[in-house]
Amino acid sequence: MSSRMEGHDDHDGFYMKRYLKRHVKTCLQRPTTSGAEDFRTADAQSYLAFRSVDQKFIDELRFKEGILNMRCDNIAFIAKSDPLILSFAAFYAKRHRHNHLNKVTKNKIRELARLWKDMKKYINDKNFFAALKPENFKYFVLSTQNITGCNHNSQKFEKAPSLALHMGTTLRKVCEFAFSEIQQKNHIFISGLDILKKTKDIKVLKELIKNNWNAEVSSVANENLVENQWNKPTIIPLTSDIKKLNDYVKLRAEQCADKLKKTRR
Template sequence: MTYDTVTQAVKSDVLIISLGERMFLKNGEVRRHQADIRNKMRELARLVLVARKMDNDIVFLKDLITPGKFNTVLEAVKQMTGFNTLTNRFSIPSTALKLRHSLVKVSYILQGDAIRQEDDALKRRVEQFIKLIELEWTTHVSTNALKTLCQKKWNSPTVLPLTEDIRKLQDHLKCLEVANKKALIDKPSKKSWSELSQVTLTQLILFNRRREGEVSRMEVKTYLERNKHSMQDEILESLSPFEKKLCENLIRVEVRGKRGRKVPVLFPTNVRQSVELLIKTREDVEISPSNPYIFARLYYGSQENIRRCDSLKRYADCCGAEHPENITSTKLRKHVATVSQLLNLQTHELDQLATFMGHDIQVHRDFYRLPEETLQMAKISRLLFALQGGISKFKGKSLEDITPNINSEEDCSDSDPEDIQSERTTSTSQKGHSEDEHS
């Protein structure tokens, strides 16, 4: 950590250090999680520093985990996250939401210590503090924090990468791949190895629409020990000739995804050749033997992988794309999941796509979809215009089959007199029926 007053508070607080130790035991072997652990510890330390200014009895985080100090905790959280009492909105709503989880975690740690020490008074205080969080945190913090987050997303455009920009990036990467492969085969050098490594990584992200970290942290051992067994004959016979050709030209490697999910990465023939060339020439360019990653950092002794976002951004800027800022791994994933709706996929096909993307099918339906403005302006408006011009002529049709006339004057002139008379007759009949029931 950067050494400051927050770091001093972390190092002097046993309960905050205990939280860091437990988080490190759970995910500390993954280097990218170490930043998350550090941030959680610093958030709690900042909370303690703010609470000290409000109450002189507060020295450590343990002093806050008691029912009598719950109001102090609420006020400290609001002050720390910039709560505006006039608008009931937070300047930093995400921190306000995350602090609840951190406080519950340290409460459980303190509760475990009380059980070990057979301290019933401490155990009871902690249980009452947790109960107060369950009862009142939503009212005082979570509701307004979530409102703030939601309102920030209103009227924000959902921008997806252009298909033409993606094609330009693919062509640019293909040219770089051919040039650097030839250079690395003729005379291995650090420059050509590094360039081919970044090009190959970008091609994998682009082809699979994978999260950047999932591909960049792929290990040599994982690639070499992939499942190489051929497909069973009876399964192979059920495939079409085109599907058989795809199975012959692609290889599949399973890697660790988000939340420990197993996610596949598909390698086209040219990318597979590039990866095998990178592995073969590692020693020639002095990659550290102990570095486990395929896309390793180049300087000797490094145990890290290359920064994947830098590569994608650099090549997107250089390929001549009209909007290179939209070519990111997140937007590429949203692009394939959103555009797939235009194909009218069946339920089981959507399940397969969601599994490949590495997320739950409900997440796919809730977040990876056509933008709401598109749905409402291009789809739902069909029904609204049809209601204005008379809906009877569209009876039995689906939403896609409804093509109303959007000019209200033409709707009146173009309407079929028989349809108008039919609607009037139906309306009169319903009105009379309603009056009979009322009588």
């Protein structure tokens, strides 16, 4: 064995020394005694979730380190079990190269997983990719309203109006990404698929979101955010307060200058 290469004790494989430590952190076959407790739990959940997804597909995604280390709950499991959400997460993470920005990607993953979890109550599509069709637009709207705490009587998003506001943009990006994957003949998505029909469905759904999301969701959410700002006004200092502060600063500056002159004598 070359002195520049080292073996991995947990499975057959050789890695450059400088890459071995990085690989051990993300390897699904490493023993559970290594790493922090939350990482071990996240790894176990990822391993279980990935069993329902094609392994070759998982290997090709090449996730950034730490992307899938999130709170281990049902939302995380749903995200890790869905091919489109996983693919979009890997794609979205490319925009945030620094590891400290992984939280942005994790939040996006969990938002989509929460949406998909709620949508499954209304539709029978097997995964998020299959749900990308125009007849499901009303369920995208309804589930967004559900997870953001929309009160239809008061016309308010009581939990997360900001999420309701940007969910439409996220869904448009997901549609664009799914369309791109179809055009690139990604085997995990096009297997047994009527490509022409699915391409048309995604295009129409994207147009529905583009044209109708504002009326259905965003306008009310934006009003709620503006109202919340009104309820928490920014306190601006009065002119008299600024004058008092200015006079005090000048006085203290003169006093300090006098003391400095006396010490020099």
